[in-house]
Amino acid sequence: DAMVIQNPRYQVTQFGKPVTLSCSQTLNHNVMYWYQQKSSQAPKLLFHYYDKDFNNEADTPDNFQSRRPNTSFCxxxxxxxxxxxxxxxxxxxxxxxxxxxxxxxFGPGTRLTVT
Amino acid sequence: QQQVKQSPQSLIVQKGGISIINCAYENTAFDYFPWYQQFPGKGPALLIAIRPDVSEKKEGRFTISFNKSAKQFSLHIMDSQPGDSATYFCAASMEAGGTSYGKLTFGQGTILTVHP
Structure with a gap:
């Protein structure tokens, strides 16, 4: 089945230690989005790619970056x-x-814990 | 003007009852109104969506009612079941312009609990 896959499903990292979350898709869609969702809140768009064009939301902190090496991965x-x-x-x-x-x-999400 | 306001924040319904969730928007440029269903620990899943050229769309037990003049739309869940217990988000999007490729503006969410 065509789908959006996220790895890992759960990630624990330490305060200040860089972390990378991955997303892959088999839908061959040209637009990919990253959202942050905190407990009991709506998803908040961080940025999106239209093909290789990167579009950052104005209030996304510089601490967040994204890469899209090809259509399938982000x-x-x-x-x-x-x-x-x-x-x-x-x-x-x-x-x-x-x-x-x-x-x-949407993919199933990655739950990030920062210790 | 970009906000979508959703109510109620939480809703408790008995099995077999009708669940109704309402949303209101300001921006008349919005032209696509989806509803998403999200279970705990899962990503949102598209439930049903409507465009402003129709006033109602029905898929199984789920119906969207759309009032363009009032800038309101609502989700009705008929014969609500315990398995419908989830968080529901309304959203709005507009025709791509510039870099706004289908960007979704979400409502605040409604936690629906259906008691057996």
Whole structure:
């Protein structure tokens, strides 16, 4: 089945220790998104890629970076995690043409714990 | 103007009852309104979506009602089941312009509990 896969599902890192979360997709969608979701809150968009074009949200901290080496993979790098970065990180994909456009497919998420 | 306001924050319904969640938006440029269902520890899953050219869309027990003039839309879950217990998010999106490729603006979420 075509899907969005996130690894690892659970990640524990130490305060200030860089961490990378990964996302892969078999949907061949050209748009990929990274969201941060804290407990009892809605997902908050961090950035997205349209093909290789990177689009950062204005309020995304510099501590968060992303890479998209090819259509299928996208990475979220947190350079110096703080306690406030503990959250669920969600990857999503969508296509920009055809119907239904903009329908976003979410992965299962990575639960990040910062100790 | 980019906000989507969702209510109620939590909802308790008896099995077989109707669950109703409401959302309101300000930006008339929004042209796509999805609802997502999220179970604990899982990613959101698209449940049903509507465009503003129709006033209602039904898929099984789930119906979206859309009122363009009032800038409101709602999710109705008929014959609610305990398995429907989850968090529901409404969202809104607009035609891509510039770099806004289908960016979703989410409501605050509603925690639905369906008692057996």
């Amino acid at each position: 990475f979220l790098d947190i350079r110096s995690p703080g306690l406030g970065d503990a959250a669920m990180y969600l990857c999503a994909t969508s296509r920009d043409r055809g119907l239904p456009v903009y329908e976003q497919y």
